[in-house]
Amino acid sequence: MERDFATRILPALYGCCEHPEGWRSVLDEICKGAGARSAAVQIYSRRGNCLIHGWQERDSYSHEHAALHARWINNPDNPRLTIDPSRLPSTAMSVLTDRQRFAQGSPQLAETRRRLAQIGLRGGAGLLLEFAPHRYLSLILHRRIEDADALETCDVQLLEALGPHLHMMARLSMTVQAAQAAEAALACVLDRLRAAILLCTADGDVRWHNRAAVRMTGQGAPLRIVEGRLRALSPEGRAGLRRLLATAQGAEIASATIGCDAGGQVQAVALPIDALAASTPSGMSGSGSEVALLLVDPARPPIFSTTAVMSLFGLTPAEAQLAIALSHGLSLTEYAARRGVSVGTVRIQSKRILDKTGSRRQSDLVGKLYASALGPLQGQIH
Secondary structure, eight states: OHHHHHHHTHHHHHHTTTOGGGHHHHHHHHHHHHTOSEEEEEEEEEETTEEEEEEEEEOHHHHHTHHHHHHHTSSTTOGGGBOOGGGSOSSSEEEEOHHHHSOTTOHHHHHHHHHHHTTTEEEEEEEEEEEETTEEEEEEEEEETTSOTTHHHHHHHHHHHHHHHHHHHHHHHHHHHHHHHHHHHHHHHHTTBSSEEEEEETTOBEEEEOHHHHHHTSTTOSEEEETTEEEESSHHHHHHHHHHHHHHTTSSOEEEEEEOTTSOEEEEEEEEOHHHHHHSOTTSSOSSOEEEEEEEOTTSOOOOOHHHHHHHHTOOHHHHHHHHHHHTTOOHHHHHHHHTOOHHHHHHHHHHHHHHHTOSSHHHHHHHHHHSTTTTBOSOOO
16 A cells, blocks of 8 residues: 555656745645555754754645744754664665664653654654765654554665665756756856847747847847747848758858847847767757857947956956947047046057057957957956
8 A cells, every 4th residue: 555655656756856946735644545644754964963954845734833842852952853873774875763763661762752752743754865875765654652663664674665766866856956056057148148138939939038139139229039939020031040050950050130110239149059969868848949049239348347357367447347348439639538538648548558458450359359358248347
C-alpha cells in the first residue's frame, strides 16, 4: 500500500523541483495518505556533529501551529540536530526512527519524546539523505500521540519507497536551481547592454528579450512587439524583417536596416542559434527554429561613465569628461564654451588624452571608446 501511495504522488513530488512552492500540498497529501499528523521537508548543512537548519516546508497543519512547534521541537535545541556518527548508516540515504537515532534509554531520546508530547506528537520516522557534501535533505513524519507503535513501521516503508525519488529529486533541484541562477545572472548582464536582444522564431514569435528591447520596440519605433510577435510598422520594414529572419536560417549572419514612416530606424543583426538545436532533443524546444536578433539604434550613442572611462584609460576626471564629449560629436570649441574654459586649456587636455590612449587623432580616440568594453553597455557603470 505504501509503495502504491508513493507512486501516486510522484508527479507532484517531482514537480517541486521547478516549483518548490508546491511542497506544502505534497506534504498535505502525504499526511492524508499515510495518516500522519505532521510532515516536514528540510535542508541542513553539517558542521562537525551538528546539523544547521537552512530551509524547510511543512504541511498545512504544522504551518498553522508553527509557533508552538518552534517553541518545542523546531529550534536549534532539537536533540535530533546533534549527530552521533557511530549511529549513522554508512550509506548516503537512510530512514531512521528516534529509537534508531538515539541509544535506548538515552536522555536525548527521553527529551525528544517529552518535547513532542507537548504538541501532541509522537515518534518521528525520518529520511535523511546527503545530496551534496555535508548537505542533507530530510523528510520526517510524526504521528498523533495516541497512535499505535505499529504505524511507525508503515511510515518507514513509505519513506523507503520515496527515498530513491527524493534523492533524484534533490539532484534535479540542484540542477534546476543552478540553471535558474545562471539564467537570472545572464539576464541581469544582458539588461545592461545597449543593444536590444530578442530570442525569437523564424516567424517572429518572441521567446525572450532584454530590457533594451522594451525601449527599442516602444512607441514610435520601427519595430513593435504585438501579442508576443515582433512586427515592423511599415510595409518595407515588414518585408525587410521577413527577409532578415528567413536569411538567418541558412546563413552565419544576416543584417538589415529597418525604418518607419516617422523616420526612425534600427540596425538589425540576426544569428541562428544552432547550438540550441543541436543540444535539445527534437520537439523539446517548441516549434520553429530559434534566432537571436540584435537591434541597435544608431541615433543613440553609448552613454559613458566618467569614472569608468577614467579607470579604463587612466585619465583624470576632466580628461575623461572631454573624451566622452568628443565621442558624442562635440568640437573642442563647443566643449570649451559649454564648460566655460578657454579653448587653449581644452586643447592641452585633448593632447594629454591622445597621448594616454595612444591615439593619433580625435577620430582614433572616439573609435577606441566605441570599441572598448564600455561601448556595448547601456547607461552608466560606476
